[in-house]
């Protein structure tokens with residue numbers, strides 16, 4: 001069994017290539033665009049949604065088959081055609097260039113796989129079965145959706161602001177650690193769920209820090 005390393009990649013503005021223009025290519029492209037990547041699709045055909053993205057210049061479309069040399073200069077490559085041999089050729093080229101490559105038709109030919117994803121603002125949950133069962137992954141994502149509601153978005157915005165303030169105001173690692181630990185015990189999630197939460201202003205934050213920094 002391959003043990004995959006999960007990481008979170010900053011893809012903003014990065015040149016990413018999707019080879020193929022079907023359903024699988026569409027899903028990978030939408031994920032890339034959500035992460036701010038600059039996407040080029042190489043395929044003689046596109047799904048209606050990918051065609052729309054091309055028309056609105058949200059992606060660059062090269063209306064042709066994959067050709068050797070296409071992977072050059074890419075940050076990531078997705079081989080998402082329905083032709084295993086083509087996908088393998090794309091993977092070989094990307095590998096030889098040291099570019100990470102995903103192969104939709106048979107995961108083991110590539111160097112990374114795509115997890116199921118759930119986003120709640122700053123929170124990202126990524127789930128993988130190491131390729132064993134993508135349908136099971138989709139089912140687990142449904143459970144995650146129920147478990148982690150929309151309130152997590154506002155919650156993490158709050159935690160982010162507080163943590164920035166604490167880091168800005170407190171020099172001592174010990175005090176910071178204490179405050180950050182305390183921050184995690186605040187019952188803000190329930191308040192957000194009940195609609196009773198209003199974001200703290202800087203005075204409230206200052207008071208809270210002063211109250212808890214010596215505990």
Ligand SMILES: C[C@@]1(CC(=O)O)c2cc3[nH]c(cc4nc(cc5[nH]c(cc(n2)[C@H]1CCC(=O)O)[C@@](C)(CC(=O)O)[C@@H]5CCC(=O)O)C(CC(=O)O)=C4CCC(=O)O)c(CCC(=O)O)c3CC(=O)O
Pocket residue numbers: 027028031102103104105106107108112113114115116117127128129130131132133134135136137138141
């Ligand atoms: C290894 C991996 C490589 C990769 O694509 O990165 C891979 C590979 C393959 N998928 C196949 C089939 C299906 N994949 C889905 C759906 C998803 N597949 C995704 C990821 C992954 N799929 C990676 C592993 C993830 C993990 O570790 O768990 C998700 C999570 C994310 C995404 O794609 O964005 C997304 C869920 C999105 C959501 O939340 O809905 C469905 C269901 C559907 O389409 O509705 C089916 C049909 C049902 C079935 O077969 O289970 C086949 C067989 C093709 C054939 O039969 O020829 C292969 C090839 C192989 O087995 O190697």
Ligand SMILES: NC(=O)C1=CN([C@@H]2O[C@H](COP(=O)(O)OP(=O)(O)OC[C@H]3O[C@@H](n4cnc5c(N)ncnc54)[C@H](O)[C@@H]3O)[C@@H](O)[C@H]2O)C=CC1
Pocket residue numbers: 019020021022023024025042043044045046047064065066080081082083086103104105106134
């Ligand atoms: N990883 C995953 O999540 C899943 C993977 N699959 C696998 O992925 C493959 C693709 O699935 P779909 O997108 O549904 O197929 P599809 O048939 O909808 O799309 C295939 C696309 O590849 C393009 N293409 C074919 N040859 C090409 C070439 N030489 N160069 C560039 N583009 C080329 C076609 O024009 C088409 O746009 C399937 O054959 C299957 O093995 C299927 C379901 C899910």
